[in-house]
Amino acid sequence: MKQNLLHKGASIYYHFLCPLLIFFCMEWFLRNPFHEKWGIKAVLIPVNLIFFYVLACLFYGLTGHLRISLFVLSLSAFLFGIADHYVYRFRGNTIVPWDLFSLRTAFSVADNYDYTPVKRVVITGIIFLLIIVSIAFCTFQIKEQKKLRAALSLMSLLFLILAYVPFVQSDKVIKKLKVYDKLFTPSTMTMRDGTVFAFIYDMQFLEAEKPRDYHKDSIRASLYSEYGGDDKETVEADSSTPNIIVIMCEAFADPSVLADFDTNEDYMPFIRSLMEEKNVKSGHLHVSVKGGNTPNTEYEFLTGHSMAFLPQGSIPFQQFLRKKTDAMPSYLSERGYRTVAMHPFRARGWARDKAYPLLGFDKMYFIDHFKERSPEYVRKYISDKCLFNEIIEQYKENGKETPLFSFNVTMQNHSEYSGEYDNFTPDISVAGLEGDRPIEAYLSLEKITDSAFKDLISYFDSISDPTLIVFFGDHQVADHVMEPLLKLNGKTGADLSDEDNRLRYTVPFLIWANYDIEEEHDLEISPGFLGNLTLNCAGTELTGYRAFLNEQYLKTPVVSAIHTLKADGNDSDTVMDDPDLLKYRQYQYYEMFDDDDTLE
Numbered sequence: 001m002k003q004n005l006l007h008k009g010a011s012i013y014y015h016f017l018c019p020l021l022i023f024f025c026m027e028w029f030l031r032n033p034f035h036e037k038w039g040i041k042a043v044l045i046p047v048n049l050i051f052f053y054v055l056a057c058l059f060y061g062l063t064g065h066l067r068i069s070l071f072v073l074s075l076s077a078f079l080f081g082i083a084d085h086y087v088y089r090f091r092g093n094t095i096v097p098w099d100l101f102s103l104r105t106a107f108s109v110a111d112n113y114d115y116t117p118v119k120r121v122v123i124t125g126i127i128f129l130l131i132i133v134s135i136a137f138c139t140f141q142i143k144e145q146k147k148l149r150a151a152l153s154l155m156s157l158l159f160l161i162l163a164y165v166p167f168v169q170s171d172k173v174i175k176k177l178k179v180y181d182k183l184f185t186p187s188t189m190t191m192r193d194g195t196v197f198a199f200i201y202d203m204q205f206l207e208a209e210k211p212r213d214y215h216k217d218s219i220r221a222s223l224y225s226e227y228g229g230d231d232k233e234t235v236e237a238d239s240s241t242p243n244i245i246v247i248m249c250e251a252f253a254d255p256s257v258l259a260d261f262d263t264n265e266d267y268m269p270f271i272r273s274l275m276e277e278k279n280v281k282s283g284h285l286h287v288s289v290k291g292g293n294t295p296n297t298e299y300e301f302l303t304g305h306s307m308a309f310l311p312q313g314s315i316p317f318q319q320f321l322r323k324k325t326d327a328m329p330s331y332l333s334e335r336g337y338r339t340v341a342m343h344p345f346r347a348r349g350w351a352r353d354k355a356y357p358l359l360g361f362d363k364m365y366f367i368d369h370f371k372e373r374s375p376e377y378v379r380k381y382i383s384d385k386c387l388f389n390e391i392i393e394q395y396k397e398n399g400k401e402t403p404l405f406s407f408n409v410t411m412q413n414h415s416e417y418s419g420e421y422d423n424f425t426p427d428i429s430v431a432g433l434e435g436d437r438p439i440e441a442y443l444s445l446e447k448i449t450d451s452a453f454k455d456l457i458s459y460f461d462s463i464s465d466p467t468l469i470v471f472f473g474d475h476q477v478a479d480h481v482m483e484p485l486l487k488l489n490g491k492t493g494a495d496l497s498d499e500d501n502r503l504r505y506t507v508p509f510l511i512w513a514n515y516d517i518e519e520e521h522d523l524e525i526s527p528g529f530l531g532n533l534t535l536n537c538a539g540t541e542l543t544g545y546r547a548f549l550n551e552q553y554l555k556t557p558v559v560s561a562i563h564t565l566k567a568d569g570n571d572s573d574t575v576m577d578d579p580d581l582l583k584y585r586q587y588q589y590y591e592m593f594d595d596d597d598t599l600e
Contacts, residue, residue, distance in 0.1 A: 026081035048194035061153030067138035242466035252473035282510040283523030288561035291478030300527035330360025344382035385452035417441040473507030
């Protein structure tokens with residue numbers, strides 16, 4: 001009787017409780033999975049658990065021994081969990097699928113870190129050891145039943161491939177379960193969604209699909225025969241070569257493109273007036289993101305590429321930028337410029353510290369650089385005024401012998417907008433929305449940016465060195481901030497028309513020069529072409545891929561992940577089989593993945 005009870009108890013443990021313990025122990029390497037803030041969303045716990053049970057069945061079928069299958073499962077979970085812990089500890093982000101492309105780099109620097117385990121790692125490791133020891137006593141097997149084993153393995157594998165993975169990656173599931181799916185913070189995604197769920201969800205963004213009719217050699221021949229190769233030789237700059245200063249302003253947008261509303265005063269008076277001045281090109285920039293994923297806009301601007309041809313939700317800085325590449329910084333460096341990138345926030349955000357050197361920047365300055373200068377803060381972020389003053393200092397330090405290319409990503413206007421701060425009080429109010437803290441704070445922050453930008457323009461307007469300044473927003477604010485303004489106009493974010501939805505991806509841009517350029521207003525353009533327009537204004541000779549981009553812009557001035565706008569005004573979804581877009585897509589794929597001429 002006692003033996004039967006022990007047998008049944010052991011059976012329950014090995015079949016049901018053991019995978020459960022393995023799952024939670026793996027999660028525990030990172031944090032307490034039941035923590036109120038950082039714990040796994042309750043509805044996603046069974047979804048993650050299913051993976052462990054199915055994987056145990058797969059190993060069981062392959063080996064015929066439950067003991068071996070649970071041993072492999074526990075060892076795999078232990079190794080991944082402890083690796084995830086140290087990656088998070090050293091890098092600040094958890095493991096994501098595209099880290100597979102960085103394994104060589106990771107191993108090359110592995111001996112530079114301190115691996116002394118913290119208390120949680122020791123305790124979790126001991127529990128894992130006890131689980132593995134207990135598995136040694138498991139005697140269940142189906143060794144002789146080969147057909148049953150084969151069927152179990154096949155069913156498990158098919159379930160994972162045909163059911164589990166599509167379920168996890170389904171947009172409907174993400175919305176229905178309210179899954180945290182922001183790629184900007186992979187560690188938060190892992191902790192809230194579970195390691196398995198987050199990792200499998202991210203797998204869909206691993207690779208860009210090769211275009212139709214793509215053949216590397218023929219695409220290369222076409223690009224070079226029609227537009228010429230990329231000139232890698234350094235070109236000496238002279239006194240007529242203008243400085244180029246680019247400011248991508250966090251969340252800077254004009255909500256009035258989508259909603260009518262009245263404010264007590266204009267929140268962007270200077271920029272609005274400047275967009276109509278002489279020696280200015282201005283209009284609407286059609287970006288591929290909203291509410292976040294900032295680096296995609298800067299990637300498009302710097303490279304000339306379009307997110308329309310990359311997997312939805314992907315982040316090229318983290319996934320596709322694996323070698324030195326032809327981009328605006330490297331292009332201008334070859335033409336005598338000193339190239340500098342500045343962002344008054346963390347260097348590791350969006351892997352900018354890894355991406356910027358591959359794009360060709362000579363120098364990078366992040367938050368530590370600004371902290372050394374007793375910076376001014378607005379809320380908890382370094383102010384735009386502080387960044388703009390640093391641009392001026394960089395220009396002064398650079399001297400007049402070498403032109404400066406300064407690329408800057410601001411932080412002041414980053415969400416969230418509902419907090420209370422001693423150093424910031426909103427002074428813009430919206431009629432009918434008095435007391436709506438997020439929208440009042442957001443518009444008030446834009447006003448602060450507008451004033452600081454006015455001072456920057458005033459300075460460079462007073463100097464004799466030819467200087468070009470480009471200003472644009474990276475994306476509009478998140479839906480919950482815009483929703484009150486939409487409601488004032490009888491709209492909701494859930495039922496916007498196609499036209500209104502496209503307007504949600506529109507931000508203002510301008511190119512200003514302290515020398516004569518042809519003014520153009522009310523332009524419609526996407527970031528990939530804005531970079532080229534900047535080079536044209538600077539009088540820089542274009543070769544190869546960028547010469548093609550100039551031609552493409554004349555046909556389709558907007559090519560974004562959201563829509564395509566033709567020169568004739570035809571506005572539609574981005575159709576991949578459009579002959580002009582197919583050529584763009586083919587050339588982009590070649591430049592991103594097959595251009596062997598890229599400088600090493």
